[in-house]
């Protein structure tokens with residue numbers, strides 16, 4: 233393995249990690265030596281994924297930590313529990329998201345607000361809460377999952393694309409800070 | 410995608426970033442070939458590979474000379490991945506526009522023409538799922554005074570890659586934008602003035618340091634081995650561009 237891909241000793245929290253890209257991220261992090269905190273809303277799903285990852289890895293590498301990414305207090309509590317479990321955090325993978333189909337013209341303002349709140353503001357809440365642990369790591373990394381819909385006009389998923397573009401901007405602000 | 414048994418050819422592979430791409434690709438099991446003009450640098454690179462314990466091939470070839478480059482590429486075909494990482498230290502004119510002038514900018518564009526020559530000459534020798542990786546630079550992503558020659562060649566390369574990603578598919582083509590980068594092992598011994606000269610640049614970036622050649626090379630390996638990445642401009646610059 234290229235030593236730059238070696239994650240031995242590191243701990244990663246990945247939101248929305250029970251299926252799709254998030255699940256692939258935790259599996260590959262563990263294959264590269266990391267320990268991971270597996271998050272989604274559903275405790276049973278988190279447990280099942282953590283169990284499968286541990287079985288494949290043959291070691292205690294994944295810990296299930298369910299919390300609802302749409303709720304500020306739950307996110308802060310979840311981040312604290314995640315940091316506490318292995319007493320460190322080196323990588324934060326912000327992968328959980330919501331989407332809504334519809335063009336700008338059709339957008340229900342309440343849905344628009346929810347998409348922006350969950351995809352942007354809640355990632356900020358999570359990153360801020362995890363920041364002290366990430367700083368203490370010395371090699372802390374925050375990775376948000378953007379989208380091609382945030383790069384080019386994507387009217388069919390208007391709110392989602394706007395939220396992902398905002399997330400990319402937030403990532404740059406955080407990098408400078 | 411794994412590099413095991415795949416042929417990787419790096420133009421400008423005898424020093425700096427290119428050398429590290431050759432060493433990392435060889436360590437990942439590729440048949441890695443580094444090309445450069447100076448026989449002294451070719452010999453030194455062979456020595457460095459031996460010291461690192463990897464089997465890599467270094468040969469003399471000039472990437473600006475179609476015939477010389479074509480002959481080298483044919484010797485190693487079929488090729489899975491080609492990389493252009495050449496920088497002509499004599500010709501890369503630093504300074505603001507009033508100093509470099511049109512002539513300086515034209516010399517700066519040599520890297521662009523070398524990259525085009527590599528794309529052209531390797532086109533029929535590249536495997537169907539093969540890739541091309543070019544090197545531009547962060548001076549195009551964020552404007553600074555005094556590096557206009559770097560900025561224009563970077564802009565040209567970045568534009569080229571986006572169009573060719575469409576035209577050359579299924580071959581993939583990507584470009585890396587490194588920030589100021591030194592080879593912390595070799596430059597410290599061979600070009601210490603380069604290391605000290607670049608240091609102040611790094612302090613302006615979020616990560617407060619210049620890059621290491623091996624860090625940029627790591628990005629090149631990613632671009633070769635991820636089969637779903639094309640038309641991408643990959644910044645490896647300590648945050649210089651944000």
Ligand SMILES: NC(=O)c1ccc[n+]([C@@H]2O[C@H](COP(=O)([O-])OP(=O)(O)OC[C@H]3O[C@@H](n4cnc5c(N)ncnc54)[C@H](OP(=O)(O)O)[C@@H]3O)[C@@H](O)[C@H]2O)c1
Nearest residue numbers: 421423424425426445446447471472495496544546589590
């Ligand atoms: N280092 C940085 O700070 C920095 C920043 C932004 C972008 N970049 C880009 O990254 C790439 C690599 O830079 P580096 O710092 O690694 O350069 P480097 O250490 O100076 O190495 C350049 C390599 O290119 C070879 N070369 C030059 N002209 C050639 C030609 N006509 N045909 C074949 N080989 C040739 C050189 O060998 P010979 O001279 O013997 O041919 C050498 O092996 C360049 O494209 C550069 O513009 C670098």
